[in-house]
Amino acid sequence: MALLPTVAIAEPRVGIGGDVGVPDGxxxxxxxxxxxxxxxxxxxxxxxxxxxxxxIELAPASWFVRPTLSADxxxxxxxxxxxxxRMVSRDPMFYSASLERVGYDYANGHLGIEIGRRLVFxxxxxVSHITGALHGxxxxxxxxxxxxxxxxxxxxxxxxxxxxxxxx
Amino acid sequence: MxxxxxxxxxxxxxxxxxxxxxDASEVKLSYRGVAVPATKSAVATSFVVDDLAEVHELxxxxxxxxxxRAELHPIAGITSFDFVDSAHVTLxxxxxxxxxxxxxxxxxxxxxxxxxxxxxxxxxxxxxxRRDAITVDVALAGxxxxxxxxxxxxIFFAGSAHARIDAQSR
Numbered sequence: 001m002a003l004l005p006t007v008a009i010a011e012p013r014v015g016i017g018g019d020v021g022v023p024d025g026x027x028x029x030x031x032x033x034x035x036x037x038x039x040x041x042x043x044x045x046x047x048x049x050x051x052x053x054x055x056i057e058l059a060p061a062s063w064f065v066r067p068t069l070s071a072d073x074x075x076x077x078x079x080x081x082x083x084x085x086r087m088v089s090r091d092p093m094f095y096s097a098s099l100e101r102v103g104y105d106y107a108n109g110h111l112g113i114e115i116g117r118r119l120v121f122x123x124x125x126x127v128s129h130i131t132g133a134l135h136g137x138x139x140x141x142x143x144x145x146x147x148x149x150x151x152x153x154x155x156x157x158x159x160x161x162x163x164x165x166x167x168x
Numbered sequence: 169m170x171x172x173x174x175x176x177x178x179x180x181x182x183x184x185x186x187x188x189x190x191d192a193s194e195v196k197l198s199y200r201g202v203a204v205p206a207t208k209s210a211v212a213t214s215f216v217v218d219d220l221a222e223v224h225e226l227x228x229x230x231x232x233x234x235x236x237r238a239e240l241h242p243i244a245g246i247t248s249f250d251f252v253d254s255a256h257v258t259l260x261x262x263x264x265x266x267x268x269x270x271x272x273x274x275x276x277x278x279x280x281x282x283x284x285x286x287x288x289x290x291x292x293x294x295x296x297x298r299r300d301a302i303t304v305d306v307a308l309a310g311x312x313x314x315x316x317x318x319x320x321x322x323i324f325f326a327g328s329a330h331a332r333i334d335a336q337s338r
Contacts, residue, residue, distance in 0.1 A: 141222040153188070
């Protein structure tokens with residue numbers, strides 16, 4: 001009887017983590033890591049609404065301090081951004097009809113570093129592509145009407161930092 | 169995009185190194201109640217649109233504007249533009265040459281009775297929208313009614329704007 005080759009499949013490491021950055025906001029995620037590949041998904045808040053995010057990360061080295069390459073996609077549904085704008089602009093009277101419904105989809109491409117094995121600290125930075133519709137433009141005009149809401153596309157630098165605790 | 173909206177976008181999306189592009193696929197500029205006196209031959213009427221403050225705010229960042237179409241809607245004295253054989257709409261603004269903006273020589277009237285005149289040019293006309301006022305001339309050839317009538321005019325255009333906020337511009 002021929003001996004069949006066996007392949008040992010390592011059990012995934014499971015972790016829970018949190019990170020803060022832009023455009024992701026504050027996120028809480030569940031992570032599953034197989035060797036150099038980590039899948040993560042979670043929920044977060046950007047100061048306006050709650051959203052979802054999922055992604056994949058490669059950390060090809062087994063060093064204590066290791067480089068990472070990650071890509072993720074997230075969505076924040078529309079919400080009223082006027083309170084956030086008042087906080088950012090420090091103008092308690094600020095209001096814009098165009099900020100009543102603000103939401104966006106985003107995709108990140110990040111390089112970063114991770115430090116640690118069970119408790120992992122991470123710092124990532126790179127570029128983000130953000131898309132969303134603009135509502136309420138020219139709301140105060142009787143002569144001007146946007147019969148179709150304009151689309152906004154943003155390319156920006158972005159970064160986030162976080163920590164993940166692997167429970168196994 | 170207003171400055172404050174750009175700041176919020178900057179704060180929400182990045183550390184103020186941002187490139188933003190806004191595409192508006194259809195924007196309508198409306199003028200209500202254009203009165204047309206009775207005439208036996210071609211109709212020629214003119215009005216001025218000067219409520220452009222909102223447009224100026226929106227086209228402040230590297231904009232591009234293209235004409236789409238003009239729509240004429242009968243509101244009093246007539247129920248349809250089926251008397252029209254051809255239609256021409258021109259735009260004029262202070263310091264700029266008259267622009268043959270919309271033109272239709274046949275099949276201009278929709279089943280609803282409205283008149284739809286497609287754009288006659290496909291170039292950037294943002295300079296006309298930067299002015300404080302635009303004069304719109306409407307010329308209709310055909311068999312006009314023997315009584316006075318009035319219409320609403322909608323001018324449709326599309327545009328895009330581009331803004332870049334970086335560390336050097338802060």
